Amino acid sequence: MLSDIQNFYRNKTVFVTGGTGFMGIVLVEKLLRITEVKRIYLMLRPKGNKSVEERLTHLFESTLFDKIRKSGVTPTDRIRPILGDCAFANLDISPADRKVLIDEVNIVVHLAATVRFDEPLTRAVNLNVRATLDLIQLAKEMKQLEAFLHVSSAFANCVVNCIDEEYYNAKIGISAVKMCEVANSLGVDTTNKLANVLCKEFPNTYTFTKSLAEEAILSEGRSLPISIFRPAIVIQTSKEPISGWIGNYYGPSAALYAAGRGVLRVMYMKSHHRAHLVPADLCANLMLAIGWETAKSTPEQRLQMAPPIYNYTSEDDNALIWKEYIDTISEYVYEVAISKMIWYPFMIAAGQKWLYYLLTFFYHTIPGYIIDFLLVLKGKKKRMTKLYNIMKRQTKVFDFFLSNEFTFTMDNTKTLWSSLSEEDKQIFNFDLNSIYWKEYLQNSLKGLRLYLGREGPETLPKAQKLHRRFFILNWITHALLFGFLLYLLWVLATIILP
Template sequence: MCSDIQDYYRNKTVFVTGGTGFMGIVLIEKLLRATEVKRIYLMVRPKAGKSIEERLTNFCQNVVFEKLRNTGVTLTDRLHTILGDCQTSNLGISAEDRKVLIAEVNVVFHLAATVRFDEPLQKAVSINVRATLDLLELAKEMRNLEAFVHVSSAFANCVVHSIDEKYYVHKLGIGAVKMCELAESLSVETTNKLASVLCASYKNTYTFTKSLAEEAVLSVGRSLPISIFRPAIVIQTYKEPLTGWVGNFYGPSAALYACARGVLRVMQMKSQHKAHLVPADSCASLMLAIGWETARSDQRQRLNLAPPIYNYAHDDENPLIWKQYMSAITELGSELPISKMIWFPFMITVSKKWLYDILTFFYHIIPGFIIDLLLTLKGKKKRMMKLYRSIHKLTGVMEYFIVTEFTFTMDNTKSLWNSLSTRDKDIFNFDIRSINWKEYIQFSLTGMRIYLGREGPETIPRARLLYKRFKILHQLLQAVGIGLLISLVWILVRKVFS
């Protein structure tokens, strides 16, 4: 059986920005393993004192590429670095490298972005908007360009709660080009102060600038063979190339890990709302399918239609709800506990902010203060209150997107899926309706132990013993607390009626 997508990518040259990030790594691995792509140019900047050559060496040693390495493949035969930086004018790409890209590139995947919700506006505009505009202009010079996939976010347009596969540029109040001109004409401090006005309805600089980048694609890039991919919250891989692989402490995966360690005990959320979480490997498959579809659809360019958008989230056919995701710790915690836990893992979810603040004080602040006090008495460095500040910052930026109910239409994504051959559906499976969520969550917990906790199977017996001990202590503490509360109520009642 033939694969149309594999046939398309055979002998193609691909340029990837943001390839060293979590989703970028999964995309590149899939490209190298599932297609006979000729060459991948990966834009990399020097970081932490390491050159781009050193970073490429470290990149190729990632556990994600283990399956490829075991087949005898030398990654650097098809993977080459391009020195570049999204915070630099014209992406910081040299004239020589630009010539190479202009002459050779067939497909562009633009994943580079700052995903920090609290990024200063000046920096967020530079990375998420100006870099996109610069890349679009570079793409216009590429003589053999066939497809450009711009990676946005399902929540880029969070000013509306029912999000269709269309543009919401009228909500911005300013275009991408004008915003960049404004940022360049003002000081960094003045631009950052504008965030409270420009980003108010978008909740943070990330969603605002990602929406601006979509406007850039529409206004500046519509002459290109280009599409927009809007994934929801990207978390652990489902099945490829490893089950449950995650590359960083961020978002729901970090919250789940903090809960498993017995540190995070309270979260504000509407537990019956859909958890718009999508596996990284499904996203990689969908991106490759979008690139193929974009290259073969020339009607849009002839008719000067807006670049198509592909939402990727949940609908009613196979939903995952927040309660189902966060309760995994209590349901599967005894099977896959973490040996680094500091208390029995449990999770209380509440929808009211005032109740969340009260419970946080009793379940986070007081225990954190007590532990820090004990550490100080032992002559050790305090850490719990600092940890809780980080956790509360993380959950705070997630709060709006967990408490608010969002719905997404996915007509283009479903149509693309239906257009695939049986073979392509097997190799590039992004059908979210086919995910067994219980299985996926179990994979996620296993991956969380291995890749975030750095704990192998050999730690499970000790972790299970620790889990049982903490459970007994937790139940005793609950019993004491309930007893004290009953005693307090009884004393008050006696005083009132005596």
């Protein structure tokens, strides 16, 4: 017997944009493994030297699909690529493919977006706003559409500190359609130069354009069976199909891996603030549940009420604090030591900018120059100072989110959870209260080592030996440094107070 949600997706055709991204691939795997979905149309574009077919083949070689392959199913049997690109008008989908989508698609999941915080405004508008508008128009032509899920971000409306499951159009100051017209009229260079004026209160082009995309859903898509999903920071899988899986260097996971290698040692953050992290597999479960719920709406209901929004962040009863995040990592880092580490791994959370700059000078800048000097002596190219400059730019974009406190309401999400049958709660679990964070973070560290570091269990003895060696060297270095500072203070004191 199929559960309610499984039965909904049975023999359905799903169109997914952004299906090759981290959260998208987890969603596609869940659809293939748990539901009897008829077909998944996956929008792809050629990348590098690979065609869409080659990219699709490479995608399903991932460890993530091991369970499906072991069951005797070939993942590509129910997958069809659709050549398209959000950077171009009408998603650059051919008339023939467009007709196929119009005739067959039952469910749309729009995941595609640029997640770069420092993306030039014109490109961010094209990828996050115009593409959403174009997909809405395509969805209006779909003859068998039952549900449309737009994936936004819990921080899309970070201009307010308490974010409810509602729209914040007044904070944007412009509609999605008008913004696209303005960008088209002004041109690329002028639009990019006016980013600070157009984005107004928003900290970056990402949050501004994601909020604009939500306005597009409200103003242009409300006649459709459509909903918005707002996840917080999406990180490694919790349990499905494997624990700790991560597919790319992204956000906190990238920073965590850099810290595990002993490269990143200082972060600017308020360690007493809540870490709004959500596992990718629970996000996939919630997306599928939202699709099922959205399909229940009637045309009359859609005209009377705004498309529902589902916030998804850590629960009050099971909150994760950044300090707990850092302490747990420090506690388990030896058990999952990385053989490619260049120094003893540790992380310092600096809550003040002056302290952050001081600590990065001692822990990043000076070590960078020392390592580069040694590399030059060996006849190799300098790389550490350049790496630290890149890391500084990349981590700077997170300053706003790590130094400000946000709270969220999740009434719609909680109501949806309560409405599920016990069977669906087991199959499509998205209850964050079920997460034991220490165990989860421990598995995340193992996942980083295995899936990002490409290090199997056989390298662990060597890595732990290196960890012990660097621990001693780190202790000696700090002792010498503090001893030298105390000596300087003593010298200064004898000069000032003879």
